[in-house]
Amino acid sequence: MPIFQEKARILKNQRVAQGVWEMRLQAPQIASAAYPGQFAMFRVRDELSPLLRRPFSFSRLNTADGTFDILYKVVGQGTRIMSALSAGDYLDILGPLGRGFRLPPKHAREIWFLAGGIGIAPFFGLLDMLRQHEIGFNITLFYGAATGEELVRCEFFEQNNCTVNICTDDGTCGFHGFITDSVERTCTLTSVPDYFYSCGPHPMQQRVMEWAKCNNLQGQMSMETMMACGVGVCLGCSISKNFFAGEQKIETGYLRVCREGPVFTIGDRT
Numbered sequence: 029m030p031i032f033q034e035k036a037r038i039l040k041n042q043r044v045a046q047g048v049w050e051m052r053l054q055a056p057q058i059a060s061a062a063y064p065g066q067f068a069m070f071r072v073r074d075e076l077s078p079l080l081r082r083p084f085s086f087s088r089l090n091t092a093d094g095t096f097d098i099l100y101k102v103v104g105q106g107t108r109i110m111s112a113l114s115a116g117d118y119l120d121i122l123g124p125l126g127r128g129f130r131l132p133p134k135h136a137r138e139i140w141f142l143a144g145g146i147g148i149a150p151f152f153g154l155l156d157m158l159r160q161h162e163i164g165f166n167i168t169l170f171y172g173a174a175t176g177e178e179l180v181r182c183e184f185f186e187q188n189n190c191t192v193n194i195c196t197d198d199g200t201c202g203f204h205g206f207i208t209d210s211v212e213r214t215c216t217l218t219s220v221p222d223y224f225y226s227c228g229p230h231p232m233q234q235r236v237m238e239w240a241k242c243n244n245l246q247g248q249m250s251m252e253t254m255m256a257c258g259v260g261v262c263l264g265c266s267i268s269k270n271f272f273a274g275e276q277k278i279e280t281g282y283l284r285v286c287r288e289g290p291v292f293t294i295g296d297r298t
C-alpha cells in the first residue's frame with residue numbers, strides 16, 4: 029500500500045468533549061488510500077521539538093472530499109500544540125499506515141464494539157464501513173469513559189441503529205463501572221456476540237483478551253503502543269507473540285504494532 033506525505037490543510041479543529049478535540053484535514057492522497065483502523069503520523073509543528081511525529085487513528089474518511097477527521101485527547105506537549113491550531117493552518121502528515129479493520133466473517137450477525145475512552149475514535153469509520161456493505165448486522169456499542177463529560181458523539185451510533193451501552197467510572201452516565209464489567213455481565217448464554225471489535229487503553233484490552241479467550245470469541249483488537257517511526261523501522265512498537273503447535277508453545281516472537289497492526293485478529297497475538 030502506498031504511503032503519502034502531505035501538507036494537510038486544517039478545515040476545522042474544535043473541542044467536542046472534556047479534553048477531547050476533533051480535527052478535519054484536507055489531504056486527498058491519504059484520505060483516498062486509507063481505510064478504518066489505520067492511522068497517520070502527525071508532525072505537530074515545523075520545529076525540532078517535539079522531535080517525533082504523533083500517531084492518530086482516522087475517525088472518519090471522506091474520499092469524495094479528500095478529507096478525514098481525527099478525534100484526539102489532549103495529554104501532553106504534542107496534543108496541546110494541536111489543540112491551539114486553527115482552520116487554515118497546515119500539518120505535515122504521513123499515512124495511511126498499518127493494517128486497519130477487516131470485515132467480519134460472513135456468518136456474524138451480532139457484532140459488539142468495545143470502546144474505552146479515546147478508543148472510540150476508529151469506531152465511527154468502522155461503522156461507516158460496515159453500513160456501506162449493507163449487511164444486516166445488529167451492532168451493540170459498549171462505550172466507557174472516566175466521566176460523562178468525556179463521552180463523544182454517542183448520538184452518531186444511536187442514529188445509525190446501534191444499541192448503545194454507556195459506562196462511566198464515576199457513575200455520572202450509564203452503567204457505574206468499567207466497560208469490561210458491563211461486557212462480562214451482558215455476555216451470557218442468551219446474549220453472546222458472533223464477533224467483536226475492541227479499542228482502548230492497555231488494561232482494558234488485557235481484560236477483553238481474557239474475556240474473549242474464556243468465551244471462545246472471535247474479533248479484532250486495535251492495540252496502542254508508543255511509536256517513534258510508525259513505518260516498521262525502529263522496532264520501538266514491538267509486542268510479543270506466542271507461536272503454538274497445537275496446544276504446545278514453540279516460540280515467542282514479536283509483532284510491530286505499526287506494521288502488522290495496529291489491528292490484530294484474536295489469534296494473531298495469543
Ligand SMILES: Cc1cc2nc3c(=O)[nH]c(=O)nc-3n(C[C@H](O)[C@H](O)[C@H](O)COP(=O)(O)OP(=O)(O)OC[C@H]3O[C@@H](n4cnc5c(N)ncnc54)[C@H](O)[C@@H]3O)c2cc1C
Pocket residue numbers: 067078082083084085086098099100101102103104105106107108146149150251252253254255290
Ligand atoms: C496507532 C495509534 C493510534 C492512536 N490514535 C489515537 C487517537 O485516535 N486519538 C488519540 O487521542 N490518541 C491516539 N493515540 C495516542 C496518541 O498518539 C498519543 O496520545 C499522543 O502521541 C500523545 O502525544 P503528546 O505529545 O500530547 O503527549 P506526550 O507528551 O508524548 O505524552 C504525554 C502522556 O501521554 C502518554 N502517551 C504518549 N503516547 C502515547 C500512546 N501512543 N499511547 C498511550 N499513551 C501515550 C505518555 O505516556 C504520557 O503520559 C494513538 C496511538 C497509536 C499508537
Ligand code: FES
Pocket residue numbers: 254255256257258259260261262263264265266284285286287
Ligand atoms: S514505531 Fe518504529 S517500528 Fe513501529
